[in-house]
Amino acid sequence: xxxxxxxxxxxxxxxxxxxxxxxxxxxxxxxxxxxxxxxxxxxxxxxxxxxxxxxxxxxxxxxxxxxxxxxxxxxxxxxxxxxxxxxxxxxxxxxxxxxxxxxxxxxxxxxxxxxxxxxxxxxxxxxxxxxxxxxxxxxxxxxxxxxxxxxxxxxxxxxxxxxxxxxxxxxxxxxxxxxxxxxxxxxxxxxxxxxxxxxxxxxxxxxxxxxxxxxxxxxxxxxxxxxxxxxxxxxxxxxxxxxxxxxxxxxxxxxxxxxxxxxxxxxxxxxxxxxxxxxxxxxxxxxxxxxxxxxxxxxxxxxxxxxxxxxxxxxxxxxxxxxxxxxxxxxxxxxxxxxx
Amino acid sequence: xxxxxxxxxxxxxxxxxxxxxxxxxxxxxxxxxxxxxxxxxxxxxxxxxxxxxxxxxxxxxxxxxxxxxxxxxxxxxxxxxxxxxxxxxxxxxxxxxxxxxxxxxxxxxxxxxxxxxxxxxxxxxxxxxxxxxxxxxxxxxxxxxxxxxxxxxxxxxxxxxxxxxxxxxxxxxxxxxxxxxxxxxxxxxxxxxxxxxxxxxxxxxxxxxxxxxxxxxxxxxxxxxxxxxxxxxxxxxxxxxxxxxxxxxxxxxxxxxxxxxxxxxxxxxxxxxxxxxxxxxxxxxxxxxxxxxxxxxxxxxxxxxxxxxxxxxxxxxxxxxxxxxxxxxxxxxxxxxxxxxxxxxxxxxxxxxxxxxxxxxxxxxxxxxxxxxxxxxxxxxxxxxxxxxxxxxxxxxxxxxxxxxxxxxxxxxxxxxxxxxxxxxxxxxxxxxxxxxxxxxxxxxxxxxxxxxxxxxxxxxxxxxxxxxxxxxxxxxxxxxxxxxxxxxxxxxxxxxxxxxxxxxxxxxxxxxxxxxxxxxxxxxxxxxxxxxxxxxxxxxxxxxxxxxxxxxxxxxxxxxxxxxxxxxxxxxxxxxxxxxx
Ligand code: HEM
Ligand SMILES: [Cu+2]
Ligand SMILES: [Cu+2]
Numbered sequence: 076x077x078x079x080x081x082x083x084x085x086x087x088x089x090x091x092x093x094x095x096x097x098x099x100x101x102x103x104x105x106x107x108x109x110x111x112x113x114x115x116x117x118x119x120x121x122x123x124x125x126x127x128x129x130x131x132x133x134x135x136x137x138x139x140x141x142x143x144x145x146x147x148x149x150x151x152x153x154x155x156x157x158x159x160x161x162x163x164x165x166x167x168x169x170x171x172x173x174x175x176x177x178x179x180x181x182x183x184x185x186x187x188x189x190x191x192x193x194x195x196x197x198x199x200x201x202x203x204x205x206x207x208x209x210x211x212x213x214x215x216x217x218x219x220x221x222x223x224x225x226x227x228x229x230x231x232x233x234x235x236x237x238x239x240x241x242x243x244x245x246x247x248x249x250x251x252x253x254x255x256x257x258x259x260x261x262x263x264x265x266x267x268x269x270x271x272x273x274x275x276x277x278x279x280x281x282x283x284x285x286x287x288x289x290x291x292x293x294x295x296x297x298x299x300x301x302x303x304x305x306x307x308x309x310x311x312x313x314x315x316x317x318x319x320x321x322x323x324x325x326x327x328x329x330x331x332x333x334x335x336x337x338x339x340x341x342x343x344x345x346x347x348x349x350x351x352x353x354x355x356x357x358x359x360x361x362x363x364x365x366x367x368x369x370x371x372x373x374x375x376x377x378x379x380x381x382x383x384x385x386x387x388x389x390x391x392x393x394x395x396x397x398x399x400x401x402x403x404x405x406x407x408x409x410x411x412x413x414x415x
Numbered sequence: 416x417x418x419x420x421x422x423x424x425x426x427x428x429x430x431x432x433x434x435x436x437x438x439x440x441x442x443x444x445x446x447x448x449x450x451x452x453x454x455x456x457x458x459x460x461x462x463x464x465x466x467x468x469x470x471x472x473x474x475x476x477x478x479x480x481x482x483x484x485x486x487x488x489x490x491x492x493x494x495x496x497x498x499x500x501x502x503x504x505x506x507x508x509x510x511x512x513x514x515x516x517x518x519x520x521x522x523x524x525x526x527x528x529x530x531x532x533x534x535x536x537x538x539x540x541x542x543x544x545x546x547x548x549x550x551x552x553x554x555x556x557x558x559x560x561x562x563x564x565x566x567x568x569x570x571x572x573x574x575x576x577x578x579x580x581x582x583x584x585x586x587x588x589x590x591x592x593x594x595x596x597x598x599x600x601x602x603x604x605x606x607x608x609x610x611x612x613x614x615x616x617x618x619x620x621x622x623x624x625x626x627x628x629x630x631x632x633x634x635x636x637x638x639x640x641x642x643x644x645x646x647x648x649x650x651x652x653x654x655x656x657x658x659x660x661x662x663x664x665x666x667x668x669x670x671x672x673x674x675x676x677x678x679x680x681x682x683x684x685x686x687x688x689x690x691x692x693x694x695x696x697x698x699x700x701x702x703x704x705x706x707x708x709x710x711x712x713x714x715x716x717x718x719x720x721x722x723x724x725x726x727x728x729x730x731x732x733x734x735x736x737x738x739x740x741x742x743x744x745x746x747x748x749x750x751x752x753x754x755x756x757x758x759x760x761x762x763x764x765x766x767x768x769x770x771x772x773x774x775x776x777x778x779x780x781x782x783x784x785x786x787x788x789x790x791x792x793x794x795x796x797x798x799x800x801x802x803x804x805x806x807x808x809x810x811x812x813x814x815x816x817x818x819x820x821x822x823x824x825x826x827x828x829x830x831x832x833x834x835x836x837x838x839x840x841x842x843x844x845x846x847x848x849x850x851x852x853x854x855x856x857x858x859x860x861x862x863x864x865x866x867x868x869x870x871x872x873x874x875x876x877x878x879x880x881x882x883x884x885x886x887x888x889x890x891x892x893x894x895x896x897x898x899x900x901x902x903x904x905x906x907x908x909x910x911x912x913x914x915x916x917x918x919x920x921x922x923x924x925x926x927x928x929x930x931x932x933x934x935x936x937x938x939x940x941x942x943x944x945x946x947x948x949x950x951x952x953x954x955x956x957x958x959x960x961x962x963x964x965x966x967x968x969x970x971x972x973x974x975x976x977x978x979x980x981x982x983x984x985x986x987x988x989x990x991x992x993x994x995x996x997x
Binding site for chain 1: 461468470488489492561562563567568569570573576577662663664665666667671675676677678679680713714715716718719720721722744745746749752753756757760761763764767768770771772773774775777778779780781782783784785788789792795796799800803804806807810811812813815816818819820854855856857858859861862865868869872873876877879880883884885887889890891892893895896897898900901902903905911914915918921922925929933934935941942972974975976977982
């Protein structure tokens, strides 16, 4: 195992280094030689940081989320791209200067530093420029924030409730009237796992499901509740997340724009799925007959993103985006609360 | 002035009221807690990288929590929780701030001791007690607290929700309550001392930036820690006395709890009202320490002394009105969300100013690469790399998709975890001669530094990509989602770097303890620094200066002043005739 190798190498290098270091006679204050060596190492380290950034960028790009599958997600990705531009620019410039200066001005004998204590012009510039850049990012971001949080509901959104509990999800469609029936944990009993109020007529046509189906192109308004502890409903492919808070209803809305079938054909997802299946095949070679992993096909995910106890790591639900006709057919085939 | 003859072993080494001894007590306790915290991170990193593999270290240390080679998910969460708690509070609040505020405040302002030596001693012993309690919670039958270091209720409030929320959580809460008392007493002492006990000539505008940072940190602590204490008290009420501050409409373990009308969101507000300032409580002392060390070792004044002070004051003020950025997806009013975005991104400005000032300080310097200097420059590097991703997390819109993912873990480890740890190492290498009268071994210091910085970037840089790929934090394994299978390689890379980095700390531990006994004897001012602490004798004496406390005539940053021959001019040197004061 690689860990053992690391331990052995550490021992082989470490012991002689320690013995050499403690038997050395010279003073413990950096000498001109130390300054020289460490100055060069600083330069190398700057290159290491650049290398780390570039190599990660190139080789880990393939694991990142694919293009957004929701309407607002497109704006989200645009804002993210601009912000990343600023981030990479700042990091490249500051890390470059820091490590280059460290190398360039490494201590030498018999030289004095240049006495510079401050410069109001410089302070002004590097207070002003970040302020401007931030102002632009804030305004840009707030527009999208408003687009997400104050959506236009004239279009009659589809209302779906997502109910988190240790450690699974339930979903409920509001039915023909598109109004969810009242609910409370005190009504939970037997098949009524979501605590729907039987006396509320709005609830009788509600449909409880174990999968979320969404029609492409229609605005969906999610209502979130929790049965026990905090959970967080996270739909990474749709750039959507909202906490589920016991005692309270929270909401988030988005319009799905890419069906599951379409996303499965997205080049990035095709490559990702291929990569994942190669990994699973390699694992299968080592596993016994009975433990064989199934081949993976892509599906949108709902996962829990707020620590909620033992099985927090495995609280998932399938999300399927389909054409409106297929969606209608699926919903019609589900039993309503009253008929259960 | 020496009172040494009156001291017994107990009053000198254990119940000491001398700030120098208390500072060493803080340091050693902090180091011990740090070893525990790092060890825990190794244990859970092994689990994340190789979930199907059973490691001896986990078999041995976890006992019944690792059966048949499989780690119990609850113990994973408990390890993460206690790791986070220990690192943030015990190592980087008490261990860092406690050590250096105690050591440096009296020495650098020219005082014989803290305003109240007795309270100072009480503060340390409360910290010690809370450390013992926190560690003892590891041995509770059902396991320690496992609700994350943020201990959000109801998970932390209801025993049926998590086995760690029984006795483990009770001990966590009691330990933290004591910890808060300790840090409040300490902070009040620091504030009073800085305000009242400065020596003649030590105007506020002549204080070294270390003191400014400790002073501002103490103020932030006094403002925010009591709020955490109230949050914890209300949680204790909910847990033990049936109140419903945080609980409402809960069905768990097959029954409905009686609680009604409370809200977990209230806890989040109270928690983060401390929690966010806490990250500045952690990082400001580290920044203060590195300001002092970078100036000394660049043989140049710190660039923009006043701008540095103003930005720390700005950060302190803003830090109390940004807590909502941890709660963008709790369903808070979107307008409130935009206000918090605004304040949060504002705080980037003073932080950027500080980073640019560090870089300008080394420009045209004559850099002396002592280990302390290297760690301070390392701090600037990670502070920038970690800080800029705050642009994403602080923007309510972008936070939606990265909140609570590994992206957050990467961000805060770089900007506050690693940076502050570097600040702490820098402080230890720099002031070791002052604390122990010995020098630390520089060769070992260099090895320690280079391995640590290479490993730290290797751990936390790729981690951003896990979060951007959508991987949530606090998952005990990622194999439940085939979608994340392709992240396994990155996780292995991270763990390997983590182990290398962890091993490098052994070099430090050896160097630290070896040098206490066998290190070369220190001279009075080994780094040729201007600050007051180097005018005291190498051997510690009660009252710090054998005679009168020296008077201060100038700021602490007259390095390479062209009007002087030497490249440093201690604060105690009178102005030359006609010399202008900076
Ligand atoms: C020895 C190097 C370290 C490594 C390898 C490491 C690794 C990690 C990882 C991977 C997590 C996330 C685990 C998860 O979410 O499942 C974590 C959590 C955390 N770490 Fe570290 N860490 C280290 C040092 C530090 C330091 C110096 C700090 C100081 C600020 C720190 C503070 C935290 C905190 C606050 C958490 C969050 C705990 C929670 O989720 O409740 N860690 N650490
Ligand atoms: Cu959950
Ligand atoms: Cu914060």
